[in-house]
Amino acid sequence: MSQAAAHAVVYNLNTARALGGDRALAYPLNAWGAGLDEEAGDSLGLMGARMSFGRDAEIFGEGEAAEFLYRVVSGAVRTYRILSDGRRQIGEFHLPGDIFGLEAGSEHLMSAEALTRTEVLVYRRTAVFALAVRRPAVAQALWGATARDLERAQAHLMLLGRKSACERVASFLLALAERQVSGSEVNLPMSRQDMADYLGLTIETVSRAFTQLQADGLIALKGCRCVTLRNRAAFQALVE
Amino acid sequence: MSQAAAHAVVYNLNTARALGGDRALAYPLNAWGAGLDEEAGDSLGLMGARMSFGRDAEIFGEGEAAEFLYRVVSGAVRTYRILSDGRRQIGEFHLPGDIFGLEAGSEHLMSAEALTRTEVLVYRRTAVFALAVRRPAVAQALWGATARDLERAQAHLMLLGRKSACERVASFLLALAERQVSGSEVNLPMSRQDMADYLGLTIETVSRAFTQLQADGLIALKGCRCVTLRNRAAFQALVE
């Protein structure tokens, strides 16, 4: 995020709910434990500043102070790290409803960029933490968001450790389908390169996996950014 | 955990601090944010039941109800999942001071086993959550433990995605060294197979990486469970 943009956010959050706009939110923060559907979002008493980012715009960078928490309203976000020799590992893709930017320490350990034009709600970290002290519901929501991030990172680990290229791509598509509302038609907001960097593969290997899955009748492609999952059972078998 | 053992724990926790034994604790739960050293452990007002597990004993299994949180007192723990065809992916190794068993949902998504004879403190999940509602320090500690778990899972992801076998092993050794108090001498509580299943490699490849690192003068082996890290600078370069 640029310094100017960051300061704008500070101003907005400090001037208390100046911006509104929490109404379109699809997935609320959740309470302790398994109550993932509870409408706790509106009870937070916090209203994020709305910000908008263009395609490939940086939302925050590795090493920056972790001043804010973010919730995706529309669009999609990738968080990633770059190794010294330029290799990139994408940690997670964040879709509408997801919270990102949570850090144990005071600095961001990853960078975040918008995949496409993306709107986020921005919450001041200190404000959220301060409120959490007074309101258990906020503390619960904060923990729940973090625990779900952890769960997703662990699922990602299972992909990278011991799966073949085809299995990784298939698992990825299935997980994406389950996060999107649509039925068996999945829209891919990310490029093949993004997928490759998420799955620990090269772009060519990802492409070949798509070709293979198509040949096996597991998917159909309507352009390279739209996939239909056929034969969900075979998918589950490949993925498990 | 056996049913008998689980019930014993329920009993102990329900009968309020019957067991004591929190005094030897090395690393407390921490507060919001970066205050990792804060002595918040004693302020929790929760006293875990102490349990002991032998080598390879199951602490909990995938799919079981997540009734408890665990803190390692001594020994070491692996959490893992088994894929349908028998491949095992280790999610994390937990050393003394670490909290494990945190779940967003109500079921454990991984299994946990003791690597060696291991002592843990066991906290009833519902008790911790109930206390967190009344005491912000407990909520903070809970969030901090979860956020650090997330951080570690993300670091693990960076290892698996885009690194060579040697880089993975070197990164692993360095991370382990940084978690242990000792200087450059690292004790390995896990087998080569455990490391392989953590790093997404085969046991042979891990062994060859050790041989390579030794040939390059980056490590020295005193038996296969004790490694000395020479040339920390070269390590950092290999790892970054």
Add this chain to the structure above:
DNA sequence: CGATAATTTGATTTTTCTCAAGACGCGTGG
């Protein structure tokens, strides 16, 4: 419609896995 970027496909090389055998370490029992 044309230019440019993204994706797919092909040929070859590198890395890691697999299968096999040998060495080492460790605990047990003589």
Add this chain to the structure above:
DNA sequence: CCACGCGTCTTGAGAAAAATCAAATTATCG
């Protein structure tokens, strides 16, 4: 104290998977 046996670790050779390098094809956007 030493020999034996068993499990773990290391080493080797060949096979498989994915990476790399290169080119063709397809999508995207002005």
